[in-house]
Amino acid sequence: MYEADELDAAARTGWSVVLTGRAGLVADPQELEQALARLQAWPGERIDVVARLRPELVTGFAAGAD
Numbered sequence: 001m002y003e004a005d006e007l008d009a010a011a012r013t014g015w016s017v018v019l020t021g022r023a024g025l026v027a028d029p030q031e032l033e034q035a036l037a038r039l040q041a042w043p044g045e046r047i048d049v050v051a052r053l054r055p056e057l058v059t060g061f062a063a064g065a066d
Helices: 029-038
Strands: 002-008 013-025 051-063
Touching: none
Parallel strands: none
Antiparallel strands: 002 013, 013 051
């Protein structure tokens, strides 16, 4: 499961999306190289492994100050 959220307290708006599915490590060297080329590590850190989530269910909502 993976969840991403964004809240704007000043505007009193936000959204949340949840992906549920099977996750696993990217093992194919070519796929791993392509993924690492698109990712950026936190400062002072490095990325050694990449996980992939194959979504089976996507849910979410938006909240606003209508």
